[in-house]
Amino acid sequence: MGIRFFRENKMKCAICRNGMTENGYTTVLLEKDYTTLVFKNVPAQICSNCGEEYVSSEINRAILSRAREESGRGITLEMLRFAA
Numbered sequence: 001m002g003i004r005f006f007r008e009n010k011m012k013c014a015i016c017r018n019g020m021t022e023n024g025y026t027t028v029l030l031e032k033d034y035t036t037l038v039f040k041n042v043p044a045q046i047c048s049n050c051g052e053e054y055v056s057s058e059i060n061r062a063i064l065s066r067a068r069e070e071s072g073r074g075i076t077l078e079m080l081r082f083a084a
């Protein structure tokens with residue numbers, strides 16, 4: 001499991017090579033040391049055929065910097081609503 005990146009808004013799915021992606025939202029789970037962060041409502045491109053999810057590198061950066069902040073607080077599990 002990982003985060004895949006996209007450059008364009010609509011693209012052909014790199015996994016099944018059959019479907020096109022659509023705008024949607026996904027949930028991203030990040031685990032770092034003893035901290036688990038769950039980001040809800042993350043903007044994503046989702047394949048209409050196989051359901052593979054793609055998150056932009058911009059949003060990935062935002063998630064990672066947020067994760068660094070949160071893991072510094074010593075929490076073990078946190079649900080976050082992602083706001084772009």
Ligand SMILES: [Zn+2]
Pocket residue numbers: 013014015016017018019047048049050051052
């Ligand atoms: Zn696909």
